[in-house]
Amino acid sequence: MRLSFILALAVLDTSCGGSDSSVTGTTKPIIPTPPVTPVAPVVTTSVDMKNTAFTPSAIQVSSGAVVTFTNSDGFAHNVTFANTAIGNTGNYSTGAKTLTMPAAAGSYTFQCTLHGGMNGSVTVQ
Numbered sequence: 001m002r003l004s005f006i007l008a009l010a011v012l013d014t015s016c017g018g019s020d021s022s023v024t025g026t027t028k029p030i031i032p033t034p035p036v037t038p039v040a041p042v043v044t045t046s047v048d049m050k051n052t053a054f055t056p057s058a059i060q061v062s063s064g065a066v067v068t069f070t071n072s073d074g075f076a077h078n079v080t081f082a083n084t085a086i087g088n089t090g091n092y093s094t095g096a097k098t099l100t101m102p103a104a105a106g107s108y109t110f111q112c113t114l115h116g117g118m119n120g121s122v123t124v125q
């Protein structure tokens, strides 16, 4: 009785060793990811909309600043902030519109809802 119990343990032990070696064989190599270099925001209150892009796309302003967005493309764009308290300009094809930034420090993202990938951010300090 005792001998058969020991033999059963030996069989279990052998199977465990087999599965361990297969796990080691399938270990995936760790691929390092390159560091993302953040784009330093430009200190300005003027953003140009040209070639379906905001230039500069990242700006830094003081608390409560009024930012001017000038459409230089001659076709419709808009400036729509994710933060609905800042609001949006609506569509316009020429000229400039302004939006007032919040008093609270933080990063506020905006986009043109007409053109995917046309986006930017305002950092309020």
Ligand SMILES: [Cu+2]
Pocket: 052, 076, 077, 078, 112, 113, 114, 115, 118
């Ligand atoms: Cu646009």
